[in-house]
Amino acid sequence: MNKKIGNINCVPILKYEFLPHMADAKFRAYGHSLEEVLVNAATALVSLMWEADQVRPVRKESIEVEASSLEQLTVKFLTEFLYLLEVKSFLLAKVESVRVEQIQKDDSRLYRLEAKVAGDDVSPQYEIYGLVKAVTYNEIKIEKIDGGWLLEAVVDM
Amino acid sequence: MDLVRVSEYIWEIPKSGEMRVPARVYASKRLIDLAGRDQTWQQAKNVACLPGIQKMSYVMPDAHQGYGFPIGGVAAFDLDEGIISPGGVGYDINCGVRLLRTDFKENDIVTRKKELLAEIFKEVPAGVGKGGITKLSSRVLKEILVKGARWAVEGGYGLAEDLDRTEEGGQMKEASCEFISERALERGLPQLGTLGAGNHFLEIQKVDEIYDEKVAGVFGLEEKDQILVMIHCGSRGLGHQIATDYIELMGNEFGFKGLPDRELINAPFKSRLGQQYYKSMCAAVNYAFANRQMIAHWVRSVFEKVMGEARGMRQIYDVCHNVAKVEKHTVSGKEKLLCVHRKGATRSFGPGRAEIPAVYRQAGQPVLIPGSMGTASYILVGTAEAEEMSFSSTAHGAGRVMSRNEALRRFRGEQIRDELAKKGIELKATSWKGVAEEAAAAYKDVDEVVKVSHETGLGKLVARLVPVGVMKG
Numbered sequence: 001m002n003k004k005i006g007n008i009n010c011v012p013i014l015k016y017e018f019l020p021h022m023a024d025a026k027f028r029a030y031g032h033s034l035e036e037v038l039v040n041a042a043t044a045l046v047s048l049m050w051e052a053d054q055v056r057p058v059r060k061e062s063i064e065v066e067a068s069s070l071e072q073l074t075v076k077f078l079t080e081f082l083y084l085l086e087v088k089s090f091l092l093a094k095v096e097s098v099r100v101e102q103i104q105k106d107d108s109r110l111y112r113l114e115a116k117v118a119g120d121d122v123s124p125q126y127e128i129y130g131l132v133k134a135v136t137y138n139e140i141k142i143e144k145i146d147g148g149w150l151l152e153a154v155v156d157m
Numbered sequence: 158m159d160l161v162r163v164s165e166y167i168w169e170i171p172k173s174g175e176m177r178v179p180a181r182v183y184a185s186k187r188l189i190d191l192a193g194r195d196q197t198w199q200q201a202k203n204v205a206c207l208p209g210i211q212k213m214s215y216v217m218p219d220a221h222q223g224y225g226f227p228i229g230g231v232a233a234f235d236l237d238e239g240i241i242s243p244g245g246v247g248y249d250i251n252c253g254v255r256l257l258r259t260d261f262k263e264n265d266i267v268t269r270k271k272e273l274l275a276e277i278f279k280e281v282p283a284g285v286g287k288g289g290i291t292k293l294s295s296r297v298l299k300e301i302l303v304k305g306a307r308w309a310v311e312g313g314y315g316l317a318e319d320l321d322r323t324e325e326g327g328q329m330k331e332a333s334c335e336f337i338s339e340r341a342l343e344r345g346l347p348q349l350g351t352l353g354a355g356n357h358f359l360e361i362q363k364v365d366e367i368y369d370e371k372v373a374g375v376f377g378l379e380e381k382d383q384i385l386v387m388i389h390c391g392s393r394g395l396g397h398q399i400a401t402d403y404i405e406l407m408g409n410e411f412g413f414k415g416l417p418d419r420e421l422i423n424a425p426f427k428s429r430l431g432q433q434y435y436k437s438m439c440a441a442v443n444y445a446f447a448n449r450q451m452i453a454h455w456v457r458s459v460f461e462k463v464m465g466e467a468r469g470m471r472q473i474y475d476v477c478h479n480v481a482k483v484e485k486h487t488v489s490g491k492e493k494l495l496c497v498h499r500k501g502a503t504r505s506f507g508p509g510r511a512e513i514p515a516v517y518r519q520a521g522q523p524v525l526i527p528g529s530m531g532t533a534s535y536i537l538v539g540t541a542e543a544e545e546m547s548f549s550s551t552a553h554g555a556g557r558v559m560s561r562n563e564a565l566r567r568f569r570g571e572q573i574r575d576e577l578a579k580k581g582i583e584l585k586a587t588s589w590k591g592v593a594e595e596a597a598a599a600y601k602d603v604d605e606v607v608k609v610s611h612e613t614g615l616g617k618l619v620a621r622l623v624p625v626g627v628m629k630g
Binding site for chain 1: 194195221222223224225228247248249340343344346347348353354355393394397398400401404405408409413418419420422556557558559560561562587588589590591594630
């Protein structure tokens with residue numbers, strides 16, 4: 001497995017993979033950039049609930065989150081998709097753009113993320129086969145590797 | 158792992174490193190081998206390192222790896238020196254089980270079973286994106302968070318006696334909405350009165366075997382083939398968001414340094430954040446009580462509609478299995494108040510405890526243990542021994558042994574439906590893929606779990622229930 005992480009050529013090909021986890025789900029996402037690894041993680045997350053490529057990208061939503069660490073940024077960004085589903089009845093088809101910047105707010109340095117996402121309303125034409133309850137900090141990892149970024153997260157099902 | 162066998166069903170991990178107390182596991186050799194394949198023991202050791210922990214870090218027979226605390230973990234903390242941890246409660250705050258009994262026998266409903274299940278499926282919203290009560294205002298939601306099942310009963314959902322037969326009377330009095338984020342409230346609004354998905358279910362069951370006739374009689378179980386209804390669900394997105402919020406807030410305030418797992422994040426129980434989490438958690442507990450109260454009411458209405466009456470339908474009990482509570486326990490011969498975390502564990506109070514409703518007080522508290530989809534569930538009774546052994550706690554279910562991915566590879570939902578049908582069990586579900594993930598073979602043998610509970614005395618067997626109709630969210 002480690003060999004794979006170090007293999008630069010592997011990064012652009014594989015967007016994400018699921019790792020063994022007894023009770024819930026754990027995935028590892030890859031990306032050339034921080035933004036790309038977050039997008040791929042979002043794709044991994046929603047693949048546990050519905051098939052994003054079946055959803056028509058007819059409705060737009062925006063996401064804005066601020067966090068004090070990359071781990072927190074990951075949890076907050078991914079949790080947005082649970083919020084959009086439960087509160088706005090929104091199914092993600094694709095993340096159209098993501099921008100992460102570091103900002104100074106009061107005394108602390110924060111990560112600020114803005115994303116535009118496209119999808120559709122929940123409706124009987126789309127099968128929702130699972131429900132993620134929460135994105136956890138358990139075994140969370142987001143780090144720079146050779147040739148890009150790697151992100152691992154466990155989600156509570 | 159440094160697991161030492163104390164007796165047939167009791168194992169200990171002695172104190173080492175930063176552990177303040179030893180860890181104790183209640184399990185058979187078979188269950189030990191299953192749980193040993195993941196991080197369960199390490200997580201039990203991590204819990205033993207937390208400030209203010211009393212006696213031992215306990216692990217129930219159905220334990221498996223969780224986040225921070227293991228699922229099936231029980232730990233009690235001193236109120237002054239100790240902590241409260243959102244990871245020690247879990248994301249699904251007051252995930253729990255409600256059981257209703259009836260005077261129907263299997264023969265009475267056999268020809269109407271399909272219809273009963275279809276009507277319940279229509280009345281009780283399940284799955285994702287299926288809204289609960291429409292037009293629930295934020296003002297009413299806040300009232301529910303404070304009043305719990307009491308709000309539902311006052312609004313005509315069910316009977317006053319249901320409250321008496323619910324842990325905490327269906328309402329944790331310490332609840333407050335003041336420290337709950339707007340996000341959490343927003344996630345709670347559309348989901349009240351919904352079953353949810355995943356391992357949550359609603360089953361029409363029948364009594365398969367009675368082990369203790371006297372106690373069964375007290376609980377309202379008279380004979381084989383008597384029909385019951387079991388409801389298993391929790392606090393939905395509201396509870397999940399409260400857990401997420403407080404893990405973040407506590408992380409921001411105390412940092413994750415020195416914690417072997419970020420999900421062990423905690424705050425001193427009496428600190429500002431500790432109290433804010435506790436009060437918010439109590440509000441989520443109340444939301445889940447109200448949720449199950451409403452679902453039970455709809456089930457009652459369906460029986461009235463389809464069967465002409467809800468003959469003898471009465472609530473046996475409603476238990477939480479993800480919660481932190483302030484309870485009185487004896488430590489080193491002295492009674493004291495402790496913050497008991499039960500994460501995937503059921504309270505198991507023995508005879509005489511004031512918290513048990515008067516009708517059951519001499520017998521002990523009913524303990525409801527749901528099996529996996531399509532398998533047996535059990536009613537046990539709390540014991541005096543459990544007080545000494547596990548701060549009055551026992552198992553909460555079967556516990557997974559196979560990942561969801563593996564289950565999806567191995568099983569198909571339609572095939573599970575057909576196999577259950579051969580056994581006379583009807584199944585209605587929102588997604589066949591979701592059914593495959595919850596295949597019984599992906600879970601431990603619940604029979605073995607309750608056997609350990611019975612043999613050790615954590616909770617004694619009263620009756621075995623088997624499903625005749627299953628609705629899966």
